[in-house]
Amino acid sequence: MNATPPPPDTSSGPGPDSPLASRVRQVRAYHELSKHQLQRYAAGPETLDWDAQPDPFRRYLGATLTPLPLAADDCTLPWNRLFEPGAVVARPLDRDGMGLLLELSLALSAWKQQGPDRWAVRVNPSSGNLHPTEGWLISQDLPGVADGLHHYAPREHGLEHRAAGRCAHTCGPRAWLALSTIDWREAWKYGERAFRYGQLDIGHALGALRHAAAVLGWRLRRVPMGSVSLARLLGLDRDADYGQAEREEPELLLQIVADDRAPAITPRPAAWTWSGQASRLDRHPMYRWPVIATVARASLSPEVDDTGASGPGTGTPASAPADLAAMAGTDPVQAVPAGSRAHELAATLIRQRRSAQRFDARARAPLATLLPLLATLQSPRLPLDLGPAGPRVHVLAFVHRVDGLAPGAYLLPRRAAALPLLQQVLGGTTDWQVDEPVRQQARAAGLGELMLIRLTDNPALAGTLRTLNCHQALGSDALVALALLGEFDASLGPADDGARPWAYRDLFHEAGLLGQVLYLEAEAAGLAGTGIGCYFDDATHQLLGLAPGDTRLQSLYHFTVGVPVRDGRITSEPPYAHRLPVLPPPPSTDADGDPAP
Structure with a gap:
C-alpha cells in the first residue's frame, strides 16, 4: 500500500473480457471479501498497538506553511437561514474566505482528553476518528494566497505551498478544492474493509465543504477529471516526494463559485515548481492488505477530454439532482420544531457536531x-x-x-x-x-x-x-x-x-x-x-x-x-488554543498577487 498503482486500462473492448468488465469483477470480489458475516468478520488486524497509531496529521516537510485566520467565532448566520435563497451575500475569494471555508469543514473542532489520553476531533467526521481524507487548494490571483497548489494542514490550520505557479488560460480570482485519501489510516485499524470507510469519509468531507461554502455565500461545482490526471495535478504521482511515506488516492475536484456568472474552468498548470516531502505516518506497519490496492486501482475514474466529456459510461454528475426535485416537489423550506437548535449559529452547530x-x-x-x-x-x-x-x-x-x-x-x-x-x-x-x-x-x-x-x-x-x-x-x-x-x-x-x-x-x-x-x-x-x-x-x-x-x-x-448520553469523564478544550494569532497579510503585493518580498 506504499506505492501508487499504475493507471488502469480504460479501453472498452467488447464483451465480458473487456478491461472494464475485469475491473468490475475485481470490485465485486472486493465487496464480497470485505463483508462482515454473522459467523466471521472481514479480515483485520489481530492486535493493535494503541501507542503506535499512525500520525493523524500529514505534513509536507520543506513546503512553506502559511497560517490561515480563525474567524468562525465571528459568523452570525443562523443555521436555518443557510438554506434560504439569497440570504447570504457572497464573500470575496481571498485568504480570509479560504480560512473560514476550511475552518468550517476540514479543521479541528476540539481537543478531547480522558485520563492520560488526549486526541483531536475534527469538523468532518471519520470512521474511528482516523481521518484518511486530505484537502487541497489550487489558487490563482487570490489576495493573500500564493498562486499554485496548497496542502491543507488541519492541526496548524494553514496552507502548505506544495507547488508554485499559475494555471494556463485562466485569469481573475479562481480557486479549486480537491480531496485525496490515505487508505492506510483506516486499514491500520479496520483491515480489508478500510477502503469502504475511506470512501464514505470522502462523502462526509464533500458535505462538510458544501455546508461551509454556503456560510460564505459560495457554491461548489464538480469538475470532471480522471484519476490519473487528478493525481498528476496534485503531485500524488511524484514518487520522489513520497519515498517510504504512505501514498494518497486521488478522489475528486471542486471549483469554488462565488459568482454564478463565473464559467466552469478546469485548472491546467502551466509550469509549477514543486517543494515538500510527504511525512511518513506509520514507520512500523504490522500488516499489509494488498486487496485494498487492487480495488483502488480497479475503481479509478476514467480520463476526461478537453471538452469535459468523460471516458466510456461515466455519467458525469449534474449540478442539481433534478429527479429529487420531481419527487419532492419544490425545494422545501426548513421547518423549525419547538426545542430544536435550528435557530443557533450555523458555525456553532457545524463545529459542535459529534458522533454519539x-x-x-x-x-x-x-x-x-x-x-x-x-x-x-x-x-x-x-x-x-x-x-x-x-x-x-x-x-x-x-x-x-x-x-x-x-x-x-x-x-x-x-x-x-x-x-x-x-x-x-x-x-x-x-x-x-x-x-x-x-x-x-x-x-x-x-x-x-x-x-x-x-x-x-x-x-x-x-x-x-x-x-x-x-x-x-x-x-x-x-x-x-x-x-x-x-x-x-x-x-x-x-x-x-x-x-x-x-x-x-x-x-x-x-x-x-x-x-x-x-x-x-x-x-x-x-x-x-x-x-x-x-x-x-x-x-x-x-x-x-x-x-x-x-x-x-x-x-x-x-x-x-x-438522544445522546454524554460521558462526563471526557473533557474538551478549544481546537486552536495552541496557535498564535495570525496577522493580516502585508498590504504590498507584486503583480501576481503574491506577498511582496
Whole structure:
C-alpha cells in the first residue's frame, strides 16, 4: 500500500473480457471479501498497538506553511437561514474566505482528553476518528494566497505551498478544492474493509465543504477529471516526494463559485515548481492488505477530454439532482420544531457536531422533530446538490421510539425511476402506500411532499438491529436506525463494455454525503447521530428480503439518530488554543498577487 498503482486500462473492448468488465469483477470480489458475516468478520488486524497509531496529521516537510485566520467565532448566520435563497451575500475569494471555508469543514473542532489520553476531533467526521481524507487548494490571483497548489494542514490550520505557479488560460480570482485519501489510516485499524470507510469519509468531507461554502455565500461545482490526471495535478504521482511515506488516492475536484456568472474552468498548470516531502505516518506497519490496492486501482475514474466529456459510461454528475426535485416537489423550506437548535449559529452547530457514543434507550421524540431530517434526505437542497443527478442510494428507516410513527420499517426512495426495483426487492407484490398522515403533516410544516413508504410494522425490531450492527447498543437504543441502500448492479453496469467500476466509489461518496446530512440535521433537531460502518452485510440483506447472491441492492452505510448520553469523564478544550494569532497579510503585493518580498 506504499506505492501508487499504475493507471488502469480504460479501453472498452467488447464483451465480458473487456478491461472494464475485469475491473468490475475485481470490485465485486472486493465487496464480497470485505463483508462482515454473522459467523466471521472481514479480515483485520489481530492486535493493535494503541501507542503506535499512525500520525493523524500529514505534513509536507520543506513546503512553506502559511497560517490561515480563525474567524468562525465571528459568523452570525443562523443555521436555518443557510438554506434560504439569497440570504447570504457572497464573500470575496481571498485568504480570509479560504480560512473560514476550511475552518468550517476540514479543521479541528476540539481537543478531547480522558485520563492520560488526549486526541483531536475534527469538523468532518471519520470512521474511528482516523481521518484518511486530505484537502487541497489550487489558487490563482487570490489576495493573500500564493498562486499554485496548497496542502491543507488541519492541526496548524494553514496552507502548505506544495507547488508554485499559475494555471494556463485562466485569469481573475479562481480557486479549486480537491480531496485525496490515505487508505492506510483506516486499514491500520479496520483491515480489508478500510477502503469502504475511506470512501464514505470522502462523502462526509464533500458535505462538510458544501455546508461551509454556503456560510460564505459560495457554491461548489464538480469538475470532471480522471484519476490519473487528478493525481498528476496534485503531485500524488511524484514518487520522489513520497519515498517510504504512505501514498494518497486521488478522489475528486471542486471549483469554488462565488459568482454564478463565473464559467466552469478546469485548472491546467502551466509550469509549477514543486517543494515538500510527504511525512511518513506509520514507520512500523504490522500488516499489509494488498486487496485494498487492487480495488483502488480497479475503481479509478476514467480520463476526461478537453471538452469535459468523460471516458466510456461515466455519467458525469449534474449540478442539481433534478429527479429529487420531481419527487419532492419544490425545494422545501426548513421547518423549525419547538426545542430544536435550528435557530443557533450555523458555525456553532457545524463545529459542535459529534458522533454519539451512547443513546438514552428510554428517550422518545415527536414525529415533528424528525420530519425536517427525513424531508431533507429526499430534497434537492444543499449539500445534496453536489450529489449525482440520478441518486442511486436510498434510505431504509427502522423506527423505534417516535411518537406519531408506528415502530417498523419505512422507505425513503430518492429516485423515482428506482421505485420498480425497490418495490420488487423490498415489497414483493404488495401494493405500496405512501404514509398519508405523515405526508400531510410534512406539507403543513412547509417541508414539501415527503414520500415515506411504510413497509412493515414491527415493535420488536430493536434487538434485531442491535445484532445486525455488530452487536452494538447504538442500533437498538436509537430513536431511528437507518440503512443506506445502493443500487449496486445497476450502478456498476453490465458485465461487458458498459461496465462502470468507478461507480463503486461514487456509491460510497453518495452514502457518506447522506451521512453528513444526517449528522447535521440531527444536531439541528437537538439530537445526535452516529455513522456505523460495522454491520453484518448479508444478514441485513436477508432481513430486507434479498436472496443469497442477489446484489441488486447492497447496504453501504448504517446510521443511528437518538438522544445522546454524554460521558462526563471526557473533557474538551478549544481546537486552536495552541496557535498564535495570525496577522493580516502585508498590504504590498507584486503583480501576481503574491506577498511582496
